[in-house]
Amino acid sequence: GLEIRLASRPKGWPTQENFDVVEVEQPQPGDGELLVRNVWMSVDPAMRGRMNEGRSYVPPFEVGKALQGGAVGEVVAANVEGFQPGDFVLHYFGWRDYATFDAKHAVKVDPQVAPLSAYLYVLGMPGMTAYLGLADIAEQKEGDVVFISGAAGAVGSLAGQIAKLRGASRVIGSAGSAEKVRYLVDELGFDAAFNYHDGPVVEQLKAAAPDGIDVYFDNVGGEHLEAAIEVLNDFGRVAECGMISQYNNAEPKPGPNNLFKIVSKRLKLQGFIVIDHAHRKDQFFAEVGGWLRDGKISYQETVVEGLRNAPEAFLGMMRGENTGKMLVKISDA
Ligand code: NDP
Structure with missing residues (x-):
């Protein structure tokens, strides 16, 4: 699969040049790890901050390494108790087709409760x-x-x-x-x-x-x-x-x-x-989840297809091309 790396740090507005799209071999999951096929990923304004040098509230992205960001995917292989192939998980190893990572960074999500992309927007x-x-x-x-x-x-x-x-x-x-x-x-x-x-x-x-x-x-x-x-x-x-x-x-x-x-x-x-504010999550789910279920919250997604186009989705979001949440659809669920 592909992964997208930080090629260089932008000064002022970022451009395509700051990103590298690279074909990579997917590592099999080691002990305690998951292999996940990503379905959706988020592009967020905070990623702009992480393209700069120096820590703000999260460490900066590293030049030459894959970027990170919220994503939802399907577990393909699980080398850990509690997860099975076919489970859907929320995690922060977006910007790649496949991700192999420690299962402690994964939160199971239920596509019956809400569409998968909602975990990156209304319920995310x-x-x-x-x-x-x-x-x-x-x-x-x-x-x-x-x-x-x-x-x-x-x-x-x-x-x-x-x-x-x-x-x-x-x-x-x-x-x-x-x-x-x-x-x-x-x-x-x-x-x-x-x-x-x-x-x-x-x-x-x-x-x-x-x-x-x-x-x-x-x-x-x-x-x-x-x-x-x-x-x-x-x-x-x-x-x-x-x-x-x-x-x-x-x-x-x-x-x-x-x-x-x-x-x-x-x-x-x-x-x-x-x-x-993780301690407020249950209250958030109860209240906002309830409004969503009752049809009291409407939401619109702006979807860019294909991981390759994720840098363009990110730049488009910074320029205001999104209404509601800008998302990248990486593959079908
Ligand atoms: P949005 O979906 O709102 O996308 C960014 C939007 O910003 C664009 O669509 C654009 O819309 C607007 N924008 C861009 N440049 C300017 C400008 N110069 N002046 C005014 N508006 C501009 O992104 P998010 O909802 O993900 O994030 C919104 C804000 O919330 C950001 O500041 C982000 O950093 C912050 N945030 C903070 C978090 C926290 O924990 N504190 C967590 C998540 C987000 P338009 O067409 O209207 O210009």
Whole structure:
């Protein structure tokens, strides 16, 4: 099968040149290991950070080695108790057709409960991020006005719907195209949405939130964060989930200029990383899984076919070509 390796570290925007597609011999599983045929893999903004040198909250990818990322596949051979060929597992050895790894890194998933790809989206890391960001970090309360940036993406599309289900009085989203804005309002039930390319974010946000906002779920950073600080009400709360507008900056850009308003408005901003919150998984599954089962959450996938096209899927996601979750279909289940 194929695997995709980091060929070189990008400066600024990554390109195809930073990836190598290589044919490899598949090692048989050793003691305690699984051999898995990958079916779906995720491309995530966090992978951009791991292409840089230096550890942030996970170690960087190594040049010349296969990349890593969330994937779901079928067990082909198991050299360990508790797994059998035909089981489906979630793991983080994406970017390859086949993966051989220690079974302790595999979590069984049930294709009867939800389609396999859902374990990389609604019932997976993006869903958990959206849920925790609102419930635990932003402490979203009933009646809050909630603003979500990156609202048509994987995390944002779920955060908007979850905010509504948790009793937000008004949910506002921003995204990068007129089509995405329509999707937010018509399909996902956002009360208002705007295209951040259409004009200054602060003006569009003020127009959409005449009574201000109480919670900001930040996926974007930069101008969006500055605008949110401007429009937040006293004692507002911000879940700092990500700052994708900054990830491809070759040089740091000037940041928000109005940070004193954090003091004057008694705001609370907190960053978080979903992997620290594993203890909340059961609650997440119960609540979001329930909404999903009851048809209260709708979701859209943007699917790129073929492992070979995974670098293009990743680059496309960074450019905003996805609505909902960007996924790579590696093989049939
Ligand atoms: P998305 O599915 O949202 O895909 C990324 C989107 O970002 C694109 O579709 C694009 O949509 C938007 N985007 C790209 N560049 C810009 C820009 N300059 N300004 C505004 N929007 C931009 O990805 P995810 O849902 O996986 O991730 C969303 C955010 O959440 C990221 O910041 C990510 O790092 C973060 N994250 C954090 C986690 C945590 O534990 N803290 C876990 C998972 C994700 P558009 O067309 O609207 O521009």
